[in-house]
Amino acid sequence: MLELAGVSYSYPGAVRALDGVDLAVRPGEKLAILGANGAGKSTLLLLLNGSLRPAAGEVRLHGAPARYDRAALADWRRAVGLVLQDPDDQLFAATVFEDVSFGPLNQGLGEAEVRERITEALETLRIAELADRPTHMLSFGQRKRVALAGIVAMRPEVLLLDEPGAGLDPLGVAHLMAALDRLSGRGTTIVLTTHDMDLAYGWADRIAIFGEGRVAAAGSADAVFEDADLLKRLHLRRPLVWEVGRLLGSRGLLPDDAPLPRTRRQLLELLQAGDEDAAARLAG
């Protein structure tokens, strides 16, 4: 539904940020784009929603080459929402309610519909109680969620998020990821960038490894994390849960029928279950 074909991009006076990127986003999927700081992940998202125009190659939206005139961009942004890393780059109004209303109003919706969208977006992010609060008195984590609500209220088909977990504590990340799961459950396609391998591993359907200006590997987590040399070259490391799960599995310490754990919780539960198995065996 959203596709980059051979896309290159350079910032004026700087080295090439993207160098022949191929990437196709599939409808309804949860795609994580992994890469080190400065690898160009943000640039990639800006190209995916038309904020930047490729120097070479093509962006395709619903199969057709993207156009960059005003009307086309407006449609594009209706379909593809982008949440930037720093919420202060996206918030402008004095209160949360006012701020979230901006996108839906720009879509030309009526007041009743806009109100409904706001209520729903705040509800999805579990921040209904913030509606009335001034944006400049929110914590960083709250601002992050408000910035996301501002896009969610526009009901895009595809949601792009730049480092959604950056700067949040574990609880903040958990809240945010839970909201993304609710959106995904309703059919929204979600693409996020991160350098947190465990976050990506626990959440994504599909993972794209990004480095040296292009997508170096894309596929299931298991396939992608197999290539140790590639990860090393791009200064990435495997998720800890992946590593521990593999090692435990290879030693036969996990229940045979269980799939490998993908999240911290799954790993710990499996370990505890193993504990009980062993205890049961001893007792039996």
Add this chain to the structure above:
Amino acid sequence: MLELAGVSYSYPGAVRALDGVDLAVRPGEKLAILGANGAGKSTLLLLLNGSLRPAAGEVRLHGAPARYDRAALADWRRAVGLVLQDPDDQLFAATVFEDVSFGPLNQGLGEAEVRERITEALETLRIAELADRPTHMLSFGQRKRVALAGIVAMRPEVLLLDEPGAGLDPLGVAHLMAALDRLSGRGTTIVLTTHDMDLAYGWADRIAIFGEGRVAAAGSADAVFEDADLLKRLHLRRPLVWEVGRLLGSRGLLPDDAPLPRTRRQLLELLQAGDEDAAARLAG
């Protein structure tokens, strides 16, 4: 050497941020202050270097109550260096060299001494090659290290760091922590705040758990992470390495003589060693 006794602090017109904090920093130690976002960790650091003045209680420096006149503050800051979270707020000069020279020059050192300090600080941070680079063209991770170098060049006895790992990818964190270890090896006392439990567990000599406006627990990692209820109440969770290590230990899956793993690397090595043990036993 640096001590908070019953320290309270409120921001004007807002709720109490700190409420009777007791904390003593010991010479030469590596102390991690753990707490959720917004718990008041940054406020605590600002009190520790005299940037904020307690509403109640006392800060003690080398055993004597701290004074807040100009001369005393200058001495204080010579002894206690604070690195803030966002490097962009801390870099002013056009080049890395000039920026790092800011502190030593303000200390009134001669040019030769200042040059030496800069060279040493850049060397410690492994960024000597950046000396002539314009600060605004550095990556985020590089800017973080330059901001740290600016304080390191002042050779403080105590180094305070606010969320040094925030926003960095794993490689960036590894570089930064390696630099902190070099400083610690030279006798610098280091205090950092973080919400990354694994980072704290792998690095610190001692851990203080901060929440609800005070230090709720302080001591060795093992003692501090024992109290599951406290951690839960403060929205913290145990380090994954700690959890996995414990569970493996309790199942007898780690070599008996080895201490529990504290870092990702130690954990994986122990697991692999166990693998080889098992293999050896099978072969034997």
Add this chain to the structure above:
Amino acid sequence: MRLIDRHAQTSRYRHLPAAEKLIAATGAMAVALTAESFLVEAAVLAAAVALLTLGARVGPRDLWRAARVPVGFVLAGSLAQATSLSLHGGLPSLAWPVGSLEPAAFVALRSLACIAALLGLALTTPLADLLHLLRRGGLGRELGDIAFLMLRIIWVTLDCLTEGLRSQANRLGFVGYRRSLRSLGLLLAALLPRTLGRARRLETGLAARGYDGALCFLRQEQPVSALRLGMILGGLAALATLARLGA
């Protein structure tokens, strides 16, 4: 810097329509400025302070901190007004002319009354609410949008400034006059590109939300209540009557 705003955002009166509060405050100022009796000025001052401390529950300490600078100016200005400067044998000398004290005291009291009325507005009404009124009342779309953006960016930039000052203080940047000036210069020179960069990124961020040059948003505001408006106008009328009777 944030003291007044914090009160405004958390005030009990925050949700009253800004128009009502603006009418009350500017009405009180108009009465104070046109009245010529000490009694009326004192009544405006007392009413505003009472509304702030008893009604809006602003603590006396915070009220004083908010009023400190303007009150200082009023005292200095009135002192200058009350004295007379003359040159005797080439040396300037100050004198207290007979009858100069009363008019100076009156101006001081009038000014205090108006400052209290201003604080009555500022401590209960977020600035953004007043900007809405102005935008509707003829400030124009462009200027209104610019004022809103200013307000938003001010908060973000102030955070940068505070952290920057802190960081420079940590590195002894304010030891001595020359170093202080140099440090502030470095800070301001670094802050301009940062602030302009913020504007560029905000443009990208807003474009992602369909920004096409106009800032539009829905407001949640209580409608103006005829009862409250009547009470405000009644109070102002009483003060105005008092002024006429006193004159």
Add this chain to the structure above:
Amino acid sequence: MHIMEGFLPATHCVGWALASAPFVAAGAVRIRRVVRQHPEVKLLLGASGAYVFVLSALKLPSVTGSCSHPTGTGLAASLFGPTVTTVLSAIVLLFQALLLAHGGLTTLGANIFSMGIVGPFVAWGLYRGLSAAGASLAVAIFFAAALGDLSTYVVTSFQLALAFPDPAGGVAGAAGKFLGVFAVTQVPLAISEGLLTVVVMNLLGKYSAGELSALSVLSRRSA
């Protein structure tokens, strides 16, 4: 230096508001035109105004050891041009009245006249004049900023003197008094502001040429 709420008589409030109105209106018309030609300038202006506000909230050290706020008119006028600065200053003064209780609503017109009109135009004129006369950049900027600050203060004293003439010395005598009362802090402050502005413009010229040229769309006279 702001005239605080309620200090000027009603007639003077109205008078100064009327005196300032045409300048503000002219600036507003220009801003509207620039914004319509270059829509992206709206955000640039918002950021510029925020910068002017934050600048004026800074505590400036003075040679006497006392601290006060700079007017920022010299720096703002050299960055954004005097017409745009007038409008931005007007909004800044409104914000200061409502966020800091510095200045006031009734005295807004008088304060705009001194800080938003006379200060920037004096600074701009001096800067252009001195540059044309061959003064070095630093000298031109120093006098523009220092005298821009000082002229603001002189105008304020004059405004106060007009409102409260001295029984013996008349308006001139009163102006002397008000100048005297505030001179202790203001003259050293003007010198500090001049020096600071030199440092800032110097650094900006060296390292932020790109940003300065982005701002030229605001200060260019032909726009």
